[in-house]
Amino acid sequence: MNIAIILLIIGLISILASFFFGHSARNYEDELEKVSISLHQETSNLKKRLKVVEEELMVGVNPIPSARRSVRGHQRPSKSKPVHEIIVNQILSLHAQGYSIDAIAKRSSLSNDDVTVVLRSKGVVL
Structure with missing residues (x-):
């Protein structure tokens, strides 16, 4: 065929x-x-x-203490910015990985002072 x-x-x-x-x-x-x-x-x-x-x-958003101080060393009465616990955990994780405070501030959309205050409140930075 x-x-x-x-x-x-x-x-x-x-x-x-x-x-x-x-x-x-x-x-x-x-x-x-x-x-x-x-x-x-x-x-x-x-x-x-x-x-x-x-x-x-x-x-569960808690306010963090303010990092602004007056010239005499007393804290000024100022508005405290609430920082969510997830962001606090992110800041601690980034600090543990060796990121600088500036880099952490950029990644978490906070100021350098706020990042420092969060780290101080957790006993990481003195």
Whole structure:
């Protein structure tokens, strides 16, 4: 037999087979769509839970003492800036890794004085 005739027969058989097995592929598409929807719903629920947890963490914000002192060495009455415990942990971690106070201040978006006060309050810098 000729190779072209064999290839033509194989092509016709595969087209006929696709009509019979095409419906099972449709079932897989439906299942995949259901899984995709449920994954989206679970992700949405996790985002909501994460938001609640973040709000609960923000409740524990404590003010740090001010680093500003007057000329005589007495503390000025000033507004203390609240520093979240997560940022305090970040400052301590960066200091333990050997970062300078300037680098820590840039990474934590605080002033150098605030970073120094946090480190002093934790007994790291004297």
